[in-house]
Amino acid sequence: MGIKIITDSASDIPKELALKYNIEVLPLLVYKDGDTTEYRDNVDIFPDDMYEFMIEGGTVKTAQVSYESFYRKFEECINTDDEYIYIAFSSELSGTYQTSKMVEIELKEKYGDINIEIIDTKAASLGFGLIVIEAAKVAKQTNDKSKVLETIKYMMKNIEHIFTVDNLEYLYRGGRVSKASAVIGGVLNIKPILDVEDGKLIPFEKVRGRKKAIKRIAELVSKRNIDLEKLIVGINYSYNKKDALLLADMLKKMYGIENYILGEIGCSIGAHTGPGTLSVYFLKQNN
Incomplete structure (x- = not known):
């Protein structure tokens, strides 16, 4: 008898880590x-193909698992x-999760x-994924x-999300910013810095220019951590791996951070944030 972890594809866990820790991923x-x-995220459709479709003017929509x-999966588990333990994408x-x-x-x-516990992480993308990975590590040990x-529970309380998008139009389509904000942002080259708070997407700063956004x-x-050299961070990106590596290099030079998980933002998240999204996730340690 063991403890098995199930999650969904909005966790954006790199495939090699899902295999390593025996995590089953249900596709959105x-x-x-x-x-x-009907395309299953990271099964029938893959990020780069979707981003190229979006760059060419195509639009995409997503649906829950x-x-x-x-x-089928839960009955099989019984x-x-x-x-x-099914660890779910934010219900917000x-x-x-509701399904x-x-x-x-x-x-x-x-x-x-039944032998299934369901948890709403109130987290997204690789921030959500780091919760799942840590749970799977513990499940393998005990x-x-x-x-x-x-x-x-501890990871959910302390996980941090910080990210930026390259084009506000995609957030506008998803209802995350107004049309006026998207238009003005495009004209002025404004890059928002966003967070996830209590499961919701929250813009909290604006920066002009891509390089300034990455530096910020x-x-x-x-500002959200202590003991930075021991920090393990998640960095993920959509169609801009070069920027992700630049951010990783900055974190190493600025704070000595060398341990990070690098991954690509999957279709279920990237459909709403668009190509050019860059994110960092880590465990807050100052409380």
């Missing part, structure tokens, strides 16, 4: 404008001796108590479910 769904095909997918940004809870209710009515849940992200890491 992606739809291209004018195409009725389907009810049927949850039902028929094993293992304990399962997607209906995925998983609906499936849980139906299965409990059918089977009684059969104590309470320790895994304590780890998740690096500066903000030090």
Whole structure:
């Protein structure tokens, strides 16, 4: 008997780490404008292909993990001796968590108590992914479910998200900024610095120019942390790996940070933030 971790593709966990820590990833769904095909994030459609489509003027929409997918997976779990924890994308940004809870209710009515715990991380992208990875590490080391849940709770409380986007138009399409802000931002080359607070996307600073935005992200890491040399950070990007490596180099030169997870923002997140997004995630240590 063991403890198994399930998550969804909005966690943007690099495939090699999902394999290493035996994390099962359920894909959110992606739809291209004018195409009725249902694409599974990072299964049928991959980030670079989607970003190229968006750069050429195409629009994409996303949908949560389907009810049927949850039902099949959770029912499969019930028929094993293992304990399962499904760690979900923020309920403030997607209906995925709510759908998983609906499936849980139906299965409990059918089977009684089930061996699946569902957690709303109130986190997104690789910030969410770092919570999942740490939970999976603990799950591999122990059969104590309470320790895994304590780890998740601690990570959720202390995980930080800081990111910028290259084009405000994509945030406007997703209802995150006004049309006026998107237009003015484009004209003035304004790059917003954003955060995730209680599961919601929050713009909190504006910087003019891409290079200044990257530098500001690096500066903000030090304002939210102590003991920076031991910090493990997540850095991810959409169609701009060069900028991600530049940010990693800045963090090394400024603070001695050498441990980081580098990954590409998947389709379920990138559809709303667009190509050119750059993010850093880390565990706050000053409280």
